[in-house]
Amino acid sequence: MATTTVLADGLLSGEDRAGLLRYLLMMRLVEERGNNLYKQGKIPGSFYDGRGQEAIGVGATWALAGADALCSPLIRDLGAHLVRGTDLADVFRHYMGRENGLSHGREGNVHIGDRNLGVVGMVSMLPDMMVVAVGLAMAFKMRAEERCALTFFGDGATSRGDWHEAMNWAALDNLPVIFILENNNLAYSTPTSRQFAVNPVARAAGYGIEALTVDGNDVEAVFAAVHGARQRALAGEGPTLIEAQTMRMHGHGAHDDASYVPKDLLEHWAGRDPIDRYAKVAAEAGVDVEAVRAEVLAEIDGAVELALQAPMPDPATATTGVFCEGEPEPLGQGPSRWSGFASRPAEPVSA
Amino acid sequence: MATTTVLADGLLSGEDRAGLLRYLLMMRLVEERGNNLYKQGKIPGSFYDGRGQEAIGVGATWALAGADALCSPLIRDLGAHLVRGTDLADVFRHYMGRENGLSHGREGNVHIGDRNLGVVGMVSMLPDMMVVAVGLAMAFKMRAEERCALTFFGDGATSRGDWHEAMNWAALDNLPVIFILENNNLAYSTPTSRQFAVNPVARAAGYGIEALTVDGNDVEAVFAAVHGARQRALAGEGPTLIEAQTMRMHGHGAHDDASYVPKDLLEHWAGRDPIDRYAKVAAEAGVDVEAVRAEVLAEIDGAVELALQAPMPDPATATTGVFCEGEPEPLGQGPSRWSGFASRPAEPVSA
Amino acid sequence: MATLTYLEAISDGLREMLRDDERVFVMGEDVGAFGGAFKVTAGMVEEFGPERVRDTPIAESGIVGTAVGAAVAGLRPVCEMQFADFVACGFDQIVNVAGKMHYRLGLAVPIVVRLPSGGGFGGGPFHSQNPESWFMQAPGLKVVAPATPEDAKGALIAAIQDPNPVIYLEHKNLYRRIKGEVPEGIYETPWKARVAREGSDLTVVAYGQMVHTALAAAEQIDASIEVVDLRSLVPLDEEAILASVAKTSKALVLDEANQTCAAGAQVAALIADRGFEDLDGPVRRLATPDVPIPFSPPLEAAVLPGVEQVKEACLELLDY
């Protein structure tokens, strides 16, 4: 399918490019380390990664201001959490089921969400969080706040009823919400040819939603598309659906050898690896790629160290916190990464 | 919106026209009688009618062969049950909660469905039965049977997730199912402007579904559209979505004075009453309209007589039949009304 | 104190909260200009405007899911299901998203889902259900089922002010049938049972419409019957139930819901465990048998527990 290339030229500074590369590498390297820890039995349950899809979570989140809500990054979107500033040691403690600041061991794998950074963690039921993101956008609009909500979902998730209820609702109320369709050609073992007869992007106009398709392995293209969608959202022009075309390069989870995936498809996409591609761009922009990689690896080593020393959660806490007692803690805010925000920093918006 | 006029010319005989008029009148007159009986307290619960929408259920069902499944006529579609041959006395016994052959008093108002005539009665949850109709079509295709399933839903029902799951599934498996969108401008008190930003018909292509819009108050246009959709279905060309544009001329139910409906809108549609319009067509085709009306009224008088004499259900039966014991009774078949079927009568299809 | 119907009391509580707290808003099908299928929100769009009294598409999952999002953003949504029966269409968002969010991530979800529930007026299989126990079984949800106008208002206010998702059952057959004194202003009904009638020979545990059935039956029995109105199902006031049984040593538990795994099963199991030593007879239950609610009046009357059946069950237990 034809992809629209939204040029990021002029939008991104050298620091932006260094930052984008840093988080692309961080996601890749954290997940590689996670896979090893899982194989060593240090991570219980299951392990999921987003290899090959790093540019989507990273590029999209880079375009958000701190007051915008992420609801929710899914299992291919660790990069969104990292760009948002989620503590690396907490990520590993969470993976390992140790006591941690994200879920205290109540959640696992990529079911991460730091509410203090304006992130609402995912639920497994796909794509339930899309509807919740629409609700956040509804609240932002009701309070006339300059913020939007962004949600991710896969090609497979588009088949469920909640996808439709969210699309129709967002269009009807013309809400500031950004829908990111991560089309990675697969839903577990199911190819998109067994998921839909026509790519769901073609339905957007039928709801009254602006849509575009971008190269999901081009972090700057993803950034630019989300940047544009955010401007539309804040200008009161309503929701945007962005299809990011990509490929799931690993199995559905660590347990899945993905032998059902055609080799040539994987080869085709291996040649379009988002990190290799961006390393070139960043290098040309003067970024010392190897230095960044070394720095990130050192951070990861330190984080894993801390995680391995962390205690397991106290069993006595297993039954606490089902209900909220007292005043709810508000959803917090994240950093505004894009250099373009420097001019207008994200102040806490009136709530 | 522009409506496609599918010409029925050449398809319909004089008997077809007499029959169409007969059932249009029957639905109108049965519901008028029902409303009176309800006001007299002879019908418990609530009462719903499809005044102004008679052409849709009647015209659509006229185009079906006896082996095709109706799943399901909704509360505006009594005409579909009547064309299918549902016993008039049973309809009134059912309305009145008397012992009857349709539901034995377990169901009420237009929650009718005679399984022996190939009709699956509706549930209230909208549009659940659309998904069930897709399942019937899936079975027909799996068994390579020459039959299709037809389902009705309103403009409001298109907002629910099940609408989407049914549309996507039918398109993906290219199933012999016909979707009738009854756009009567209202969902209870809610105008379509609060239901969707874009008419759902515009989404059909995004699923890979053929769609057309017809004048829902023109019984022959509805017949012709469904006839065409049925030919596509049996030819293996998959599902069709037909929007029938019409107007709900009464309140949502007998309890609702519909004061929220703009007067001029009602006046506009009053001038396009499907029965007045078709009475002219039929008269020109040589049908003695008044004779038909008198005949139908006599049938209704007789049916109401029988119903008023019928006993209430035996309370001892209230707890029986929750589970099926023994072999399930198969879904039956209805008559093939359209004269064009005379050449190839509907034999029981291999099951 | 004004005398209001159960329905007017619900409206009054909702209106008070809309006036008092700008974070509160109500949404559902036809709740705006039409005032809702039962007129609970009549006049509200005129007073508070369409932003705070929102007509929605027919999308129960959308209603609950967007409410969760709005609540996480700091608002206090009150969702109306047009009939309790349709909550099955929004079930997943309630049990999987709303109910688990605080435990998993520390995010509170202060939403109220109003369920016009129950039978007794020829509503048939899809307009008569009592789905409370589905939500009692799912962790993280509070569940209330007031029986009187005073509690209907106070429990709704308590539900809206609670930081957790609350399933609020309002019985359709009490809407206009039951009147009572209702305090002015804002007050909260405690999440506790109340003794609706003092007695010493037998305890009848009930909630919602069944409280009135129990009281009517008690009037016709010449023995001292205590009627405990649970009011809140989650949290369940176990001490109040056990205290009454300790006093009477006999218990009859009522449900209008289908009997298997109903709220009454939980109450009876509680009494059989922690109240065992106080019992002088079996823990009896009366509930709707496991059938869909039939439409025809004689059939419906045959399945819903009525005053006569409650009386019989009480007399039998008193003779035990």
Added chain:
Amino acid sequence: MATLTYLEAISDGLREMLRDDERVFVMGEDVGAFGGAFKVTAGMVEEFGPERVRDTPIAESGIVGTAVGAAVAGLRPVCEMQFADFVACGFDQIVNVAGKMHYRLGLAVPIVVRLPSGGGFGGGPFHSQNPESWFMQAPGLKVVAPATPEDAKGALIAAIQDPNPVIYLEHKNLYRRIKGEVPEGIYETPWKARVAREGSDLTVVAYGQMVHTALAAAEQIDASIEVVDLRSLVPLDEEAILASVAKTSKALVLDEANQTCAAGAQVAALIADRGFEDLDGPVRRLATPDVPIPFSPPLEAAVLPGVEQVKEACLELLDY
């Protein structure tokens, strides 16, 4: 008789029925070439083809609803939910469409919905649930929860041959952990409880994984413990439960599900009513407290009933 794992026994039963009855087909997410998330349908698409082993979109309501339609058309669909937890997304089609159709219209709905359920392996809040009581509470559904390979095969065959909608719970933590002798060919496990262990001092009522927990505990107690394996939850074998309690006069009821309104509440309430005169002690219950199932192993272990807790509860009740 071959020795099969619980999982192999389920596959075996499904394969037998696919061979025996051309009306039978299976559908679900990834059940085709991939063989299902747990490999229950491995090899089946090769033997029966994609028409009878159907990969579906991610659409649980679509899976159940189309199954209802296919069943009404005369087929015998077997639906796989990838995890039991996702059944909440198809809930409405099960309780409102499938469960009520025969009572309302005389149309049978012979579908089976397979639910890989339960915890114990770090699945977390969305991959560990035991949703059986939601379906027990909804009229018109049968519910089975086999504990052994022999019953897993026989109950699945019985479910497929039954003319009603059946919710079939297969416990993920038994899949590969439990092996046993399984008869060849087609046979039906009766919709009745079975005495898994004979005893005279105390009855433990359990189903699914908890049967094995109960048996392990019983081995470590020097008293005569009877373990009743319910196998079927709807219909519930009330006579078998009461007969065992009549023999032992003491009862402990186990659930892996969250405790409120769980299957065990229904069983305990039954014993407290019809078994009251046989009781020499309170009807005790052990279940998962009302919390989502946490991911971290020590937390999960703290909430799921284990052998130790069952032992303690038995000993306490024996001393009563």
